[in-house]
Amino acid sequence: MLSETQIQSDRLREEGYAFLPVWRRLSLQLFLLTAAMLLIVLLGELFQPSLDAQLERIVTLASVSLPVILWLYLSVMPEYRVARPRRRLIGVAVVSALAASAIGLPLLEDFYRVGEWLPLQSVFARILGYMLTAGAIDAGLKFLVLRYMIYPRSLRVRSDAFAYAFASAVGYSAFLNIALVLQFELTMGAAAIYLLANLTIQLASSMFIALGIVESYFSDAYPLVLPINVLIAAMSTGLITALVGGFMSGSLGTAGNTDRPLFAFAMLVASLVVAMGVVYFLYSNAERREREAFASQWQSDGI
Amino acid sequence: MEFETGRSPAIQMSPRQRWSIAFTYMLIILGLALGLNQRDSTLNLASEYSNLEAGISAKYPARWLLEETGAFIFRVRDMAHRGFNTVIEVSAAPVGSDTSERNILDQLTLQRAQVLTDYTVLAYDEFRLADDSPAISMSYSFVSRDSNPFLEGVSSIVYGLDILTVRRGQALIIAFRADADIYHRELETLRWFVQNLEF
Numbered sequence: 134m135l136s137e138t139q140i141q142s143d144r145l146r147e148e149g150y151a152f153l154p155v156w157r158r159l160s161l162q163l164f165l166l167t168a169a170m171l172l173i174v175l176l177g178e179l180f181q182p183s184l185d186a187q188l189e190r191i192v193t194l195a196s197v198s199l200p201v202i203l204w205l206y207l208s209v210m211p212e213y214r215v216a217r218p219r220r221r222l223i224g225v226a227v228v229s230a231l232a233a234s235a236i237g238l239p240l241l242e243d244f245y246r247v248g249e250w251l252p253l254q255s256v257f258a259r260i261l262g263y264m265l266t267a268g269a270i271d272a273g274l275k276f277l278v279l280r281y282m283i284y285p286r287s288l289r290v291r292s293d294a295f296a297y298a299f300a301s302a303v304g305y306s307a308f309l310n311i312a313l314v315l316q317f318e319l320t321m322g323a324a325a326i327y328l329l330a331n332l333t334i335q336l337a338s339s340m341f342i343a344l345g346i347v348e349s350y351f352s353d354a355y356p357l358v359l360p361i362n363v364l365i366a367a368m369s370t371g372l373i374t375a376l377v378g379g380f381m382s383g384s385l386g387t388a389g390n391t392d393r394p395l396f397a398f399a400m401l402v403a404s405l406v407v408a409m410g411v412v413y414f415l416y417s418n419a420e421r422r423e424r425e426a427f428a429s430q431w432q433s434d435g436i
Numbered sequence: 437m438e439f440e441t442g443r444s445p446a447i448q449m450s451p452r453q454r455w456s457i458a459f460t461y462m463l464i465i466l467g468l469a470l471g472l473n474q475r476d477s478t479l480n481l482a483s484e485y486s487n488l489e490a491g492i493s494a495k496y497p498a499r500w501l502l503e504e505t506g507a508f509i510f511r512v513r514d515m516a517h518r519g520f521n522t523v524i525e526v527s528a529a530p531v532g533s534d535t536s537e538r539n540i541l542d543q544l545t546l547q548r549a550q551v552l553t554d555y556t557v558l559a560y561d562e563f564r565l566a567d568d569s570p571a572i573s574m575s576y577s578f579v580s581r582d583s584n585p586f587l588e589g590v591s592s593i594v595y596g597l598d599i600l601t602v603r604r605g606q607a608l609i610i611a612f613r614a615d616a617d618i619y620h621r622e623l624e625t626l627r628w629f630v631q632n633l634e635f
Contacts, residue, residue, distance in 0.1 A: 258474075266475070360463040363464065
């Protein structure tokens with residue numbers, strides 16, 4: 134005979150399986166992506182292949198499409214095999230990419246003109262500058278996309294917010310990556326680093342926004358919790374953007390300076406792990422608290 | 437997480453949620469405004485230049501590179517810009533009593549046509565300096581190519597504007613050049629530079 138707790142647990146489990154789990158798929162995508170980028174960087178560093186410019190362009194464009202393909206295959210397509218799919222994932226990604234194209238990048242490059250005054254500043258000024266320009270623009274746009282496309286109607290469980298935030302990050306960074314590859318003639322290794330950097334920056338920022346939305350909506354948190362999370366999202370953008378360039382560039386010598394893509398790669402992976410770890414810890418903590426509260430209420434109702 | 441608790445969406449947001457969204461909008465607007473302030477304070481930061489021998493003092497953008505060696509009194513360049521670096525160059529030349537301002541500009545045209553690719557004079561106009569004294573201006577364009585052929589850079593179209601005034605038997609020429617894409621935006625810097633130029 135099953136105990137009450139067992140019945141309750143089974144019911145929760147059954148209901149939970151109606152939604153596609155997010156975190157394991159997200160981790161798998163990030164693992165595959167970082168492994169692919171590491172492979173490209175190592176190939177460039179160890180063998181220094183002299184590819185034809187056309188072929189190098191094709192490889193970099195293929196690298197741009199990799200996060201989108203992984204996301205479509207591991208996050209979007211499986212949604213249609215569960216009972217209650219997240220139907221707006223593609224919509225959120227497309228609108229985020231359009232927002233980056235129509236507002237984000239023009240505002241950053243033509244209005245704020247960050248390339249003209251920020252790269253030559255001190256580290257602290259760069260972090261603050263990128264936080265107040267790129268961070269505020271990216272976080273603001275992605276928050277608006279999530280606010281008007283999913284909040285609150287498409288939020289059924291906490292992980293919905295993270296799935297949509299990931300879609301927003303993939304869409305937003307995909308456009309930035311396409312613009313980057315088309316604008317500059319990057320080598321394979323440099324392209325891999327900058328593509329990973331864009332995805333890391335957007336993902337870290339989106340995850341903190343999602344955490345704010347989750348806390349505000351599901352826990353009815355204090356009104357400052359959501360803006361603080363958006364502020365942290367902007368800060369993470371400022372921090373990673375300002376530091377990745379420094380890690381990428383080697384010291385200046387008489388023979389010029391050389392790139393250090395492995396340093397930049399390690400820094401990006403560390404940023405990704407820290408950001409995702411913090412968000413996952415806070416998410417699972419909130420989820421556990423709600424589950425315990427739900428279970429104790431169930432028991433007190435005498436079910 | 438293996439499973440999650442389901443929750444029916446509450447379509448009506450609570451006052452806390454409404455306030456949190458309003459605060460978030462305010463935060464984003466505040467951040468963008470502070471970013472704008474930081475941009476302006478950095479871009480508008482000025483350094484001072486003075487040359488007692490030539491009797492010139494000027495203010496120029498602090499992030500631009502100052503050079504004093506060459507066929508000019510001084511020049512400042514925006515080295516942060518990709519492609520053609522925006523430049524303001526101040527030079528002086530003695531003029532005879534029968535030499536008109538237009539003669540000097542024609543002389544410049546002849547010299548530049550030999551060294552600049554596709555150099556074309558676009559227009560002559562009048563210009564008012566900071567003290568309301570008259571000057572003559574000449575706008576032109578040319579094609580700039582990277583001096584290092586191994587960089588395989590793409591040529592860019594450059595617009596230029598010379599402002600010339602004659603005082604005390606000397607012609608003072610302020611030559612301004614910028615990439616055609618940013619020329620009109622950079623004209624603001626030239627106007628500010630001319631406003632603060634004393635000679």
